[in-house]
Amino acid sequence: MEYELLLFLLSAGMGAVLCLCYEFLAALRNLIPHSRTAVSVEDLIYWTAAGIFIFIVVYRTNQGILRFFLLLGNVFGAWLCSFTAGPLFRKMIRFACGIPVNFVKSSIKRLLFLIRRCNILVYKHQTVRKKHFLEKKRIIQFEKIKKKKK
Secondary structure: OHHHHHHHHHHHHHHHHHHHHHHHHHHHHHHOOOOHHHHHHHHHHHHHHHHHHHHHHHHHHOOOOOOHHHHHHHHHHHHHHHHOHHHHHHHHHHHHHHHHHHHHHHHHHHHHHHHHHHHHHHHHHHHHHHHHHHHHHHHHHHHHHHHHHO
C-alpha cells in the first residue's frame, strides 16, 4: 500500500510538472504571437514529449505496468497545479520573459523613430535645397532681364 501511495504522489508530481511546462508554453504564446499552425505544432511536440516522459517514468518506477491510479495521479496533480501554482508561475514567466521582449520592442520602436526622423530631415533638406536652387535661378533670371533692359 505504501508503494502505491508513493507512486500516486509521484504521478501527481509528474502531472504538476507537465502542467507547469504547458503554462510556460502558454506564457510564451502570449508574449510572442503565433499562428494557428505554429500553436498546433507546438502542442503536438509538447504532448508527444509528455507522453514519452510519462512512459519512461512509469516504466522505471512500476516495471512498465500501467495502473489506473497513475493516470488519476497525473490528472489530479495537473488539476491541483492549474489552480494553485499555475497562474503564479505564468505571471512570473510573463514578467521574466517580458523584459527582453519589451526591450526588443522598444529598441525597434526607437530605431524606426530615428529612421522616420531621418527621412523627415532628408525631405526637409531636399526641399530647402530645391527652394534655394529656385531662388538662385530666379535671381539669375532677374539679372538677365536687368542686363537686357540696359
